[in-house]
Amino acid sequence: MYRAVLALIALTVSVGAPSAAAQGAPGRSSVRALAARADSLEALVARQDSAAKRTRYDELRAQRFDAGDVTVLIPAVVGEGTGRRIAAGAEAYLDSMGGIPPAFVRSVVSIAYATAGSDSVLRAGGLGGRRRLMVDVPARPDTFADGWAVAIVIARAYTESLNEEWRAWLPADLGIGWKHGREDAAAVRDLAAGETRVGTECLGGRPAACRLWLGLDREPDAYVARYTPAEIRRIVALRPLVEYLGPTAARCIEGSDEECLRFARGGQLPAVPAGFSALRSMLREIRVLHGAEALRRALSDTAGALGQRLAGAAGISEDSLVVEWRAWLLTGGGHPPVSAGAREAMPVLLFGGLLLLAAARSGRWR
Amino acid sequence: MYKEVLKAQWLAARLPVVLLAVLAFALPLLTVTYGGSLADAPVERVGQWLLAAQQVGVLIPGLALLTGLLLGIAAWAPDHAGKHVYALSLPVPRSMFVLLRFAAGATLLAVPVVALGVGALVATLSVSLPDGVHAYPIQLTVRFAMASIVCFAIFFAISIATRRAALVTLGVIGGILLADLVVGALNIRDAASVTASVFYLLTTWPGPLSILMGRWALFDV
Numbered sequence: 001m002y003r004a005v006l007a008l009i010a011l012t013v014s015v016g017a018p019s020a021a022a023q024g025a026p027g028r029s030s031v032r033a034l035a036a037r038a039d040s041l042e043a044l045v046a047r048q049d050s051a052a053k054r055t056r057y058d059e060l061r062a063q064r065f066d067a068g069d070v071t072v073l074i075p076a077v078v079g080e081g082t083g084r085r086i087a088a089g090a091e092a093y094l095d096s097m098g099g100i101p102p103a104f105v106r107s108v109v110s111i112a113y114a115t116a117g118s119d120s121v122l123r124a125g126g127l128g129g130r131r132r133l134m135v136d137v138p139a140r141p142d143t144f145a146d147g148w149a150v151a152i153v154i155a156r157a158y159t160e161s162l163n164e165e166w167r168a169w170l171p172a173d174l175g176i177g178w179k180h181g182r183e184d185a186a187a188v189r190d191l192a193a194g195e196t197r198v199g200t201e202c203l204g205g206r207p208a209a210c211r212l213w214l215g216l217d218r219e220p221d222a223y224v225a226r227y228t229p230a231e232i233r234r235i236v237a238l239r240p241l242v243e244y245l246g247p248t249a250a251r252c253i254e255g256s257d258e259e260c261l262r263f264a265r266g267g268q269l270p271a272v273p274a275g276f277s278a279l280r281s282m283l284r285e286i287r288v289l290h291g292a293e294a295l296r297r298a299l300s301d302t303a304g305a306l307g308q309r310l311a312g313a314a315g316i317s318e319d320s321l322v323v324e325w326r327a328w329l330l331t332g333g334g335h336p337p338v339s340a341g342a343r344e345a346m347p348v349l350l351f352g353g354l355l356l357l358a359a360a361r362s363g364r365w366r
Numbered sequence: 367m368y369k370e371v372l373k374a375q376w377l378a379a380r381l382p383v384v385l386l387a388v389l390a391f392a393l394p395l396l397t398v399t400y401g402g403s404l405a406d407a408p409v410e411r412v413g414q415w416l417l418a419a420q421q422v423g424v425l426i427p428g429l430a431l432l433t434g435l436l437l438g439i440a441a442w443a444p445d446h447a448g449k450h451v452y453a454l455s456l457p458v459p460r461s462m463f464v465l466l467r468f469a470a471g472a473t474l475l476a477v478p479v480v481a482l483g484v485g486a487l488v489a490t491l492s493v494s495l496p497d498g499v500h501a502y503p504i505q506l507t508v509r510f511a512m513a514s515i516v517c518f519a520i521f522f523a524i525s526i527a528t529r530r531a532a533l534v535t536l537g538v539i540g541g542i543l544l545a546d547l548v549v550g551a552l553n554i555r556d557a558a559s560v561t562a563s564v565f566y567l568l569t570t571w572p573g574p575l576s577i578l579m580g581r582w583a584l585f586d587v
Contacts, residue, residue, distance in 0.1 A: 189416055192499070330499075337586035338423075340508035344577055348512045351574035355519040356468055359526050360461040 060116040064125060067091040069105040071130070072150055073121060074112045082145055089147020090154070097151075097176045098292020099283065099299050100158045108157060110135050110150045133157050151176050163302045169215060169272060170299075175280035175287075183284075186277040187329055196231050196273045202326065210322035214282060215272030216307030222271040223264040229257035232264050278329075282310070285328045286321075290314040367458065372470040379440035383477050386433050390482035393429060394489040394506070397422045397584045415585060416499065423582035426482075430510055430578065433478050434517020441471040442525040464526070471522060475514050483507035486584055493585075501585055513577045 059077035066072075067087035074083045090110070094100055109130040111118050122128050133153045137144045144150075155174040159167060175183075191213070194200045201209030211217050212226050219225040223232070229252075237253050239245060248266070251259035263269070272279070287295050290313070298313035311321040376383070397419045445453050453463055486503035495501060524532070545560040568575045 337581040338502040338505040352519040355523040360464040
């Protein structure tokens with residue numbers, strides 16, 4: 001087919017060429033010559049195609065990088081330096097958060113999408129039995145290059161391996177990559193948004209309300225305990241395209257408390273009023289104040305309510321835990337947000353003094 | 367002697383000083399007026415307030431930069447206009463004169479700093495905050511003063527620098543940008559951006575410009 005097309009093109013070109021036109025229709029010998037040329041072109045295209053495929057395969061061939069317990073397979077085209085940085089970055093992210101047992105990290109291998117020949121690399125390295133986690137290159141490539149995307153995939157896999165109660169409560173990323181000043185502010189905004197009475201009371205300092213807001217207690221009916229029908233109604237009414245949410249939502253907005261609860265129980269409202277930023281902040285607080293081991297103990301615990309597991313791992317009562325978390329969150333992790341002390345003054349005085357000295361020693365009137 | 371230098375500097379810089387003082391007074395008040403009054407606001411609105419305070423806070427280091435720039439340039443404006451004849455005619459060593467100019471500039475700097483402090487205090491007194499949210503008028507004012515002094519020192523030194531010093535400074539900046547362009551053009555894998563590295567060093571503690579970074583919100587957790 002390919003050959004026929006090439007021959008046809010060659011024929012068309014020759015027919016259209018002025019010299020050929022001057023000579024009239026092509027003879028049998030010239031058609032044979034053109035067919036031979038098409039043959040040679042076809043061979044050339046095949047060779048080039050094969051070389052391009054080989055190059056492409058070489059670029060995508062899996063390269064293995066290890067850092068601590070983390071193993072990643074990345075296309076060779078990414079480069080050795082970047083590959084090492086991805087593995088080391090992923091290990092650093094997991095280490096900074098804690099909570100995931102090293103044995104779990106050792107049981108998986110993260111493979112970037114489009115990596116070719118990963119089977120042979122894994123078999124050669126004796127890692128054939130490891131569970132494979134696919135890592136997509138996210139919209140922000142820098143988060144891939146610094147290992148964040150790999151760490152998140154491992155964290156998600158670990159979260160999915162936990163029991164149902166944890167899976168429903170935990171933010172899938174376990175709070176990896178927590179950034180002070182941004183995420184804690186988001187958590188405070190979430191708390192201060194006052195969508196629910198329990199959130200408002202938690203901000204005011206009532207531990208029982210914080211437990212409800214964070215969804216730490218086992219409740220026979222989470223929606224009844226954590227929301228009032230009026231709150232559900234307000235949340236539903238503020239939803240975009242509310243008129244398309246169905247008759248239950250419509251009746252809820254019209255004033256039926258029972259319909260509001262039915263709407264919420266139908267999975268239309270999160271069972272935990274606190275947002276993911278706040279849940280992440282709880283995990284982060286335990287990590288910072290009680291260590292990675294405490295978080296690991298809590299996540300591997302399956303007995304009792306979530307609050308009991310977290311508090312038990314931290315070695316304090318549930319109320320003490322939420323009081324501690326609230327204080328930690330509201331003080332920006334123990335640091336005042338606007339600071340102007342000796343630490344800030346030192347570089348100012350030093351740099352100002354140096355500039356003054358430079359100005360005094362040289363000038364336009366010398 | 368200081369009084370005379372201060373007076374001369376005031377005459378040269380009074381318009382920018384007054385304008386900066388008005389801006390500095392108004393900026394913290396913007397935090398209060400951004401979305402209504404906090405005095406009677408229900409706790410549900412605190413989140414909006416925190417967001418507004420953060421957004422307004424971003425403008426304050428910008429004002430510090432502007433203050434340093436205008437007063438730093440204004441400190442030497444009369445000398446540049448008079449070809450430095452007045453300064454040369456004074457019976458004081460050059461280093462003393464530079465010190466006097468700096469001290470006078472720093473004194474004028476106090477006007478917008480005090481204005482910001484008063485504005486922050488008025489804004490703080492005009493609202494009632496719920497538990498867990500605090501006002502930081504003093505920290506904000508001190509931080510603004512420090513940031514203004516750094517910026518003032520930079521532009522003060524640049525304004526009096528010799529042509530050679532100015533050329534060296536420009537050369538260093540140009541060199542950094544050129545290095546980045548070359549790295550970009552060569553498409554060197556894993557190469558760090560020189561500009562980004564220098565910026566990071568300058569703006570991360572103990573870098574001299576680190577004071578301009580961080581959080582500047584008057585109302586915060």
